[in-house]
Amino acid sequence: MHIFIFRKKFLLLCILSIIILFALIFIFYIQTSEYIFTSSDLEFNMQEKINNLTKNNEKIAYLTFDDGPTLKATGKILDILKEEDVKATFFVIGKYVKKHPELVKRAYSEGHYIANHGYNHNNQQLYSSTNNFISEIKNTDLEIGNAIEIPDYKSYVFRFPNGYMSPMYKSQKKKSAEALNKMGYIYVDWNCLNKDSEKKISSYQLFLNLKNSAKNKGTLIILMHDTCDVNNTPAVLKDSIEYLKNQGYIFHNFYDFFN
Numbered sequence: 001m002h003i004f005i006f007r008k009k010f011l012l013l014c015i016l017s018i019i020i021l022f023a024l025i026f027i028f029y030i031q032t033s034e035y036i037f038t039s040s041d042l043e044f045n046m047q048e049k050i051n052n053l054t055k056n057n058e059k060i061a062y063l064t065f066d067d068g069p070t071l072k073a074t075g076k077i078l079d080i081l082k083e084e085d086v087k088a089t090f091f092v093i094g095k096y097v098k099k100h101p102e103l104v105k106r107a108y109s110e111g112h113y114i115a116n117h118g119y120n121h122n123n124q125q126l127y128s129s130t131n132n133f134i135s136e137i138k139n140t141d142l143e144i145g146n147a148i149e150i151p152d153y154k155s156y157v158f159r160f161p162n163g164y165m166s167p168m169y170k171s172q173k174k175k176s177a178e179a180l181n182k183m184g185y186i187y188v189d190w191n192c193l194n195k196d197s198e199k200k201i202s203s204y205q206l207f208l209n210l211k212n213s214a215k216n217k218g219t220l221i222i223l224m225h226d227t228c229d230v231n232n233t234p235a236v237l238k239d240s241i242e243y244l245k246n247q248g249y250i251f252h253n254f255y256d257f258f259n
Helices: 002-055 074-084 094-099 101-109 130-148 170-183 203-214 233-246 254-258
Strands: 060-066 089-092 113-116 220-225 250-252
Touching (some): 060 233, 074 101, 074 233, 089 094, 089 101, 094 101, 094 130, 113 130, 113 254, 130 170, 203 220, 203 233, 220 233, 250 254
Parallel strands (some): 060 089, 060 220, 060 250, 089 113
């Protein structure tokens, strides 16, 4: 009789242990699955958020400058931004960061977001392979990190040369966008510009281009260039900022987006 009771208790203990073990395995699986779901969808959700940013009716202006830093324009632009108390985003080219690290360090120390625009701004080279694309992103971030004295700097924000929306290299861009997602980056285009890099025009025409491009829009991602290769962007920047302020816009950079 005692032996039977002992065996019965032992059997119940074994069954209970098995149930607990399966419960623990199930809980671990659920938690792991939830973690994987969250981490795998995080960058996708951020990319979706940035894609929808310009659909907002809020009058927010993200002022962005491509292709620098350069001695001709970047310092002048930083002076104006400081005077107007505006924080912008600079999509820098790696080889120019290496050449002018002091300008990047100044921009960063003054509260501007330093984003990634590739190392060479050479489409044929950039899209020659996915590995080469990734290498350009990492090497540009490395140069930024060296300039601002932050090891392992990660910009998180990338702009395709000529924009993702451009039909050039479309299939390669799609693969590159997937690589960016896996790296934890988002890419950003624009919905407002003054056409300062297209052809030589007057400062007044640059200003009109900006006004027309911003018309009837809420949130703006504004494309300008800190190069002076084609037009004198600094000459029209102050008037452009004051116009947007008078229209009720407040200025953000991508620190605000991530916050």
